[in-house]
């Protein structure tokens with residue numbers, strides 16, 4: 001099973017899939033990781049913040065990049081710029097047609113393109129014509145409930161030249177509510193010849209096996225299941241290979257991972273380490289003392305601040321006799 005040579009992929013998450021999370025997920029077995037989505041318009045203005053999103057960590061080999069926008073020429077020229085700039089570091093280019101955020105959709109970007117399939121196809125055609133790398137499209141089940149357009153939309157994207165499609169089994173109007181409909185992913189798989197990547201609600205090895213059985217997808221993408229939980233990739237890879245599940249991380253291992261995440265972020269982002277606050281909340285969720293730690297994490301602005309909170313949590317775990325124990329939340333597949 002393979003989607004352009006990849007099987008289990010860290011999904012793009014704006015504000016989340018930074019260099020640090022990518023490094024840790026690759027270590028745990030993710031076949032490829034997405035950078036945070038980038039605005040074609042922002043790139044066309046040579047916006048430094050936008051360009052920074054594409055910067056790789058030292059030693060990072062390849063990433064997949066996702067572009068958003070709605071103007072075929074701008075998308076094509078910026079895709080070509082990315083390809084030239086990133087060279088061998090670029091695995092493939094994806095076009096975002098699934099983001100439901102109001103500020104994106106109101107401009108005709110993201111999932112709004114599911115309502116304008118001709119324009120969506122023109123974008124795919126233009127980008128394909130501008131780059132050598134594979135071009136894929138990530139979209140949702142459809143725009144609104146009772147309007148499952150994904151299979152037909154997938155066929156249109158394939159006809160326009162897409163080398164693969166990723167489907168998140170929720171409607172745009174659902175945002176992240178309800179559960180992802182995996183049968184929709186199967187219907188997309190049946191509708192096209194190009195590889196299909198399934199996405200939505202894979203949080204454990206068992207989920208991954210179930211999604212593959214239910215949909216026949218060629219690969220899968222994991223987003224929220226990796227938040228504060230890079231181990232999800234070792235669990236999913238083991239399960240898909242039919243191997244026993246690795247032991248869930250202990251409290252000590254969870255905190256050690258959070259510390260490394262903070263260190264990697266600081267090396268890369270310097271003062272922007274405040275980004276670590278949300279990651280830290282995810283790592284410590286469910287640990288003894290986490291409720292108190294949350295308030296303190298929200299005020300951390302240096303590596304030392306984070307380390308101090310992590311030290312306290314370790315002490316708390318020792319007091320509870322939980323230090324070397326498998327983390328209960330992870331063991332229950334709740335993360």
Ligand SMILES: Cc1cc2nc3c(=O)[nH]c(=O)nc-3n(C[C@H](O)[C@H](O)[C@H](O)COP(=O)(O)O)c2cc1C
Pocket residue numbers: 011012013014015016036037066096098099138168199200201202221222223224225
């Ligand atoms: C914080 C956050 C940011 C996201 N940003 C993007 C994005 O930039 N591009 C995209 O295609 N999807 C984005 N998504 C959607 C995810 O890639 C994924 O499709 C969705 O969360 C369902 O997968 P999951 O159940 O594994 O989380 C984002 C999701 C979250 C929670």
